[in-house]
Amino acid sequence: MIKIAQRVVNIPPSPTMEGDRKARAMRAEGKDVLSFAIGEPDFPTPDNIIHAAKRAMDEQKTKYTTASGIDELKQAICQTTEATIGLSYEPSQVCVSGGAKHALANVFGTMLDPGDEVIVIAPYWVSYPDLIRLYDGVPVEVVTTGAENFQPCMQKVADAITDRTVAIVVNSPNNPTGGVIDDEVLADLAALIVERDLVLLTDEIYKDIVFDGRRHSSPAALPGMKDRSIIIDGVSKSYSMTGWRIGWTLGPSDFIRNMGNLQSQMTANPNSIAQWAAVEALTGPQDAVEKMRKAFQQRRDYLVPALCEIEGIKCTMPAGAFYVFPDISAYLGQTVGKRQLNSSKDFCDYLLEEAWISSVPGSGFGAEGYFRISFACSMEQIEEGIRRIREALTKA
Numbered sequence: 001m002i003k004i005a006q007r008v009v010n011i012p013p014s015p016t017m018e019g020d021r022k023a024r025a026m027r028a029e030g031k032d033v034l035s036f037a038i039g040e041p042d043f044p045t046p047d048n049i050i051h052a053a054k055r056a057m058d059e060q061k062t063k064y065t066t067a068s069g070i071d072e073l074k075q076a077i078c079q080t081t082e083a084t085i086g087l088s089y090e091p092s093q094v095c096v097s098g099g100a101k102h103a104l105a106n107v108f109g110t111m112l113d114p115g116d117e118v119i120v121i122a123p124y125w126v127s128y129p130d131l132i133r134l135y136d137g138v139p140v141e142v143v144t145t146g147a148e149n150f151q152p153c154m155q156k157v158a159d160a161i162t163d164r165t166v167a168i169v170v171n172s173p174n175n176p177t178g179g180v181i182d183d184e185v186l187a188d189l190a191a192l193i194v195e196r197d198l199v200l201l202t203d204e205i206y207k208d209i210v211f212d213g214r215r216h217s218s219p220a221a222l223p224g225m226k227d228r229s230i231i232i233d234g235v236s237k238s239y240s241m242t243g244w245r246i247g248w249t250l251g252p253s254d255f256i257r258n259m260g261n262l263q264s265q266m267t268a269n270p271n272s273i274a275q276w277a278a279v280e281a282l283t284g285p286q287d288a289v290e291k292m293r294k295a296f297q298q299r300r301d302y303l304v305p306a307l308c309e310i311e312g313i314k315c316t317m318p319a320g321a322f323y324v325f326p327d328i329s330a331y332l333g334q335t336v337g338k339r340q341l342n343s344s345k346d347f348c349d350y351l352l353e354e355a356w357i358s359s360v361p362g363s364g365f366g367a368e369g370y371f372r373i374s375f376a377c378s379m380e381q382i383e384e385g386i387r388r389i390r391e392a393l394t395k396a
């Protein structure tokens with residue numbers, strides 16, 4: 001047996017991947033499983049981006065680049081950031097990585113010493129706590145609930161700060177809730193971060209998917225925040241480019257230089273062709289981004305009221321991203337279709353086995369009593385999914 005390091009043994013399997021594995025196995029048996037578990041847009045990558053990648057290959061842009069990314073992409077990221085959140089950065093303040101997840105891993109690797117605490121607002125994207133632990137940090141959860149519309153309570157955040165606290169992770173629009181933190185709450189959070197001399201790590205990967213005419217607000221753009229903020233972003237969600245693996249970090253140049261050094265020893269540069277494709281994504285026509293955003297909004301407008309009509313399901317209206325995170329606590333401890341449901345995992349297993357619907361239990365996001373549905377799928381699938389969920393949950 002080859003020895004496995006304890007830090008790797010400690011990593012739990014991703015709850016989203018686990019649901020996906022079961023659904024695949026059922027599909028292989030010929031069952032028509034509808035997936036509501038996937039966190040990626042169902043649209044094709046726009047043609048102009050595909051063509052830019054082909055051009056990059058034809059032009060032999062196929063060699064190592066600077067570890068932290070090509071200057072053309074860093075310039076494009078700076079321009080996009082200025083246009084969307086009004087903050088001006090220079091290329092020396094940008095590190096391009098192999099996706100936002102890789103960016104986050106390198107940020108934690110650059111920032112954390114053993115025992116350093118990072119506050120994570122729950123429900124949280126599954127990877128934050130595990131990445132923090134991987135770098136010997138300690139994730140500290142601050143819980144928000146659907147009843148609070150997933151807005152963090154400032155008193156709870158303040159109570160979670162200790163003399164080991166280094167940073168607070170904010171993710172708005174949020175995965176898994178679709179929640180967007182209100183501007184007043186962001187302002188209070190920023191004031192607290194300044195007062196307690198902390199770092200803000202703001203994951204803005206869903207910034208282009210905001211509904212009802214709302215504009216994305218970045219807490220990094222609030223007074224006094226830029227120099228203590230690290231912004232994570234990427235092309236995966238906005239441009240339907242999840243497989244291309246391009247994400248980035250913006251922050252003070254000293255931090256970014258050190259992060260680039262770490263990255264240079266681990267992966268060196270992100271894929272050269274995907275970097276050129278990302279330049280086209282950011283600088284080319286933007287109509288596909290708006291088309292996808294509108295489609296997500298239409299689906300949400302059908303899905304959420306339909307879910308709320310099912311007895312026992314309580315649902316807040318997501319203001320962004322492509323997820324809805326219903327409260328299903330009324331079902332826990334109950335018997336449905338002859339099955340005793342004691343956890344969100346039982347609930348999702350029941351939907352998978354009974355209705356052939358795959359979804360993700362809230363427990364993986366630090367929120368037992370909820371489950372996540374992704375509406376990055378067709379309207380037809382959503383309509384059929386609702387029908388099946390209703391039928392499965394009303395079984396005696």
Ligand SMILES: Cc1ncc(COP(=O)(O)O)c(C=O)c1O
Pocket residue numbers: 039098099100101102125171174175203205234235236242246247
């Ligand atoms: C909140 C959040 N951050 C980061 C990521 C990672 O994105 P990428 O595909 O760029 O690694 C995801 C992907 O699901 C996400 O939901």
